[in-house]
Amino acid sequence: MKKYILLLFHSISFSLFSQQGIIESNFGLGEYNYVDNYLKEVPTSIDYTNNSLYIAGYSNAITNISNEGNGSALKFPSKDAFYYYATNSNGLLARKAVSIGNNGSRANAIKYYKDKVVLAGYSIDDSNKSIALVRLSASTASIDSETEFSIDGKVVTDFTSDDVANAIDIKDDKIIIGGRAGKKAVIVKYYFNNGRIDKDFNQKGFIFLELGQKSEIKNLNILSDNKILASGYTFDGVQEDFFAARFNPDGTLDSSFGNNGIKIIDFFGKNDRPNTMKVLSDGKILLAGFCDTNTNSKIDAAVVKLTSNGSLETSFNGTGKKVINFGTQEDVINYIHTNSLEDIIILGYKTSGNYKNSVVDSYDKNGGTASTQQNTVVNQSYYDDYLVAGYFNDNTKISPIGVGFCRENKALLLWGSFNNLVFNSSCGQEDNSQSDKKIRKIISQDDGKFYVLNPQGLYKYLPTGLLDKTFANNGFFNDIPVGDFDILENKQLAVVAYGSLIEESGKIQANYRYKKFENIYQHNTTSFKFNQNNKKLYASASVDFTNDSETTKPILYRYNADGSIDYSFAQNKGYIEVPSQYSVYSPDENKLYVGANSIATVYIDNSLHKLSIYLYDLEGQPISSFGNNGLFQKDYNPDYYEVFKKIVIDVSNNVYLISEKSTDFNYRILVEKILSNGTSDLSYGNNGVFGYGTQSPNDLKFSTIAVQPDNKLLIIGKSSEIHGFILRLNLNGTLDNSFGIKNNGVVSDYLDNNSIDFFEEITAINLTSDNKILVGGSNQEGAVATGMTNNKIKKFK
Known part of the structure; x- marks a missing residue:
């Protein structure tokens, strides 16, 4: 792919803006970065029973997830929730997200029992x-309508x-369950029928296992003799190590296992963690995860095989331990x-590099080459695949379950046979070309961090x-709806949301709340704009001054730093009137602009065929040097098109x-272009108007x-011929020929002839403090699913 697309280099000297440059190649994961698409269904655990597959995980769905004909709304739809998915040879059985804590919940494990499934994980309240x-x-x-399992099934x-x-x-x-309580490993026993803690277990219903400064159980099995086998990691203040522990049915440690019930395994004196455990038919135990090799901070796959009494099985790789380097x-x-x-x-x-690739591999029981060799699975999505579980629906080949990110950070289930791993049918089906999916705004801070x-x-x-x-929540804020915002x-x-x-x-x-204008009941703020020159926050809103909906009108007003209304604005009136949207009374943000040094509104009167521009200073007073005391008017009779x-x-x-x-x-x-004195600039473009798109490229649509x-000026949008585009105009209304790969004033991914890297539409733009351009939009091309649309960000320098 050609990389020389655009240079925009800010400097004290304005002449340097016209230099040509390249895409910021170190931005994001490669040359661009994707924005999360919010449909997140991540598997963490499975149970394959009676030819049916039951999957647990977590979901961050923005709409209700339900099973066919029997759904329920998410209580906290903006947070992670327990995710459940069930399927068999006949197809989908059930699919659901169940929310618990007000700040989210995730399922880490699942077990089928008596036509029920129990999912275990955590919830977060505050x-x-x-x-x-x-x-x-x-x-x-x-959830059974008359369940005895804690009334609501939770x-x-x-x-x-x-x-x-x-x-x-x-069992029985x-x-x-096994997990963590603070810094202690914990096992808790519940009654299956009602969800209450079984206090006969260890005389209180739970066990704390204190190993080192911190320990956590990652895997657990009830054995045939009702003993409990658990594995996880322990931290001694210096390093993390594998551990396995066995408990008697009453919760006491089984002294016949390991060292007084516990076996700790270290590899190279660095951090090691087990992620999975398998108890074999002969009672031997497999643990697997990763170990730090102490070589250039390299992490390798690690497997341990123990005898049934918790000692290392030396017939396995000669030591009972095997390190695997992919x-x-x-x-x-x-x-x-x-x-x-x-x-x-x-x-x-x-x-x-930056990407995870799914891996399947196999060995014989002693750690050597397997009779049925299985090798690395080809990466299934554009980046970041990883496998979390698997099941055998035949005797030899495993069917893996995992995560594929579908070109952006939209994690979904993937599963299938070893040779044909496939995505959940919902992968790539979201249509981000819809207006409610698009990137609305990008704003960068002085330190280079930016918001989308x-x-x-x-x-x-x-x-x-x-x-x-x-x-916020791992980089994402949606505790309240965000209609608009700006950085103070x-x-x-400052967020337009309450x-x-x-x-x-x-x-x-x-x-802290920004006050309502004049404390009138009906008040709908639509935008915030912070002006860096006078440090004031401007807001547009629809205000009902008389509690009579017929008198509702859109206004622009401004706030003081403490969130109070600045009534000194507009000669102590407190506001200026702004144009309304067609047939509604809310402000028309396209006909209102708060600039660095002034404020402009434009009114179009189709009946009188007049266009009026009002120009105000930042105090809301008409700029007398602009037209007739701040007013410019002209005849305006555009055709229908x-x-x-x-x-x-x-x-x-x-x-x-x-x-x-x-x-x-x-x-x-x-x-x-209308000059600052309120006269039309007839030298601009062609007789006062710049026009673009009459030939090739054609069919251009303006975004912002x-x-x-x-x-x-930097103009962005989309075209049927060149996809997303950026135009840069000189002050005289001509294309800036120092801009773009072809030095024609146009930047478009289409010119790279790389369908995977298109912007189908560019919808947001921002100039950063280090004089670079951030653009956000979407593309409809993809390596995974035809017609898939994903949000996307690029940086140009």
Whole structure:
């Protein structure tokens, strides 16, 4: 792919803006970065029973997830929820997300029992994380209407502020889970029928296992003699190691296993963690995960085989331990299983560069070459695949379950035979070409971090294009709806959502609200714009001054730093009137612009065939030098095929009107310039109007516009011929021929002739503090699913 597309280099000298450059190749994961698409269905555990597959995980669906004909709404739809999926040879049985905590919940384990499934994981209420269980009908995913399992089918157990369940097994109507309670490994026993803790177990219903400074159980099995086998990791203050422990049915440690019931395994004196455990038919035990090799911080896959009494099985690789190098910097096993030939099958991933690739491999029972060799699975999505579990529906070949990211951060299930791994049918089916899916806004901070707004929430990214996971919920904020926002001087966010103030960390500032204008009941704020020159926040809104809906009118007003209305604005009136949207009373944001030094509104009177522009200073007073005391008017009689799109102001108070016009069924973009003195600039473009798109490329659609500090214009949108585009205009209304790969003033991914890397449409643009361009949009090309549409960000320098 050609990489020389665009240079925009800011400097004190405005002349340097016209230099040509390249895409920021170190931005994001490669040359571009994708924005999360919010449909997140991530598997964590499976149970394959009676030829049916039951999957647990977590979902962050933005709409209700339900099974066929028997669904229920998510209580907290914007947070992660327990995810359940069931299928058999006849297809889908059930699919559901069940929310628990008000700050999210995730399922880590699942077990089928008596036509029910129990999912175990955690829930978060505010900042408190608790062990959580959910019991559902296996075939319908419904919670029994008269269930005795904690009334609503959910059980929450709280020991500390940081408790998690990772493993589950069920036997004799008793549920046993393993996980963590604070820094201690924990096992809890419940009654299957009602979800209550079985206090006969260890005389209180639970066991704390204190190993080192911290320990956690990752896997657990109830053995045939009702003893409990658990495995996980322990931290001694220096390193993490594997451990396995066996308990008697009453909860005491089984002294016949390991060293007084516990076996600790180290590899190279560094951090080692097991992710999976398998108990073999002869009672021997396989543990697998990863170990730090102490060589250039390299992590390799690691397998341990123990005898039934907890000692290392030395017939396995000569030591009982095996380190596997897949040839990358990070090799990890997430699941281990054995087939009917006693071959050991491992599933996981290897990391090549920035991307994870799914891995399947196999060995014989002693760690040598398997009789049925299975090799690495080809990467299934554009980046980041990893396998988490598998099952045998024949005797030898495993069917893996895992995650594929579908070109962007939209994790979904993938499964299938070894040779034909496939995606869940929902992968790639979201249509981001819809207006409610598009990137609405990008704003960057002085430190290079930037925010991306989609209708579902607000993301924060590092200058590198990777998520800033210190912000809100791992980089994503949607605790309240975000209609619009801007960054204040202290890096706080003013958010159009209940007039809220958001800290840089992503936390809503308590007890802070931007006041309603004149405290009138009917008040609908639609936008915030913070002006860096006078440090004032401007807001547009629809206000009912008399509690009579007929008198509702759109206005622009401004706030003081404490969130109060600045009634000194507009000569103590407190507001200026702004144009309304067609047939409604809310502000028309395309006909209102708050610039660096002034404010402009445009009114179009189709009956009188007049166009009026009002230009105000930042105090809301008409600029007397502009036209007739701040008013410019002209005859305006466009034909049916011309549509006004946007008004903007440059740094010198020149005003620009942007329109779309259809000619011979092809749309072109028109730009007209009105000088700061309120007269038409007839030297601009062709007789006062710049026009583009009458020939090739054709059929252009305008999205929005940005004004550079040197007063050049950056226009973005889409075209049927060149897909997403950026145009840069000189001050005289000509294309800037120093801009673009062909030095023609146009930037488009289409010119690279690489369908995987297209922008189908560019919808947002921002100029960064280090003089680069951020653009966001979508592309409909993809390597995984035809017609798939994904949100996308690029940075140009």
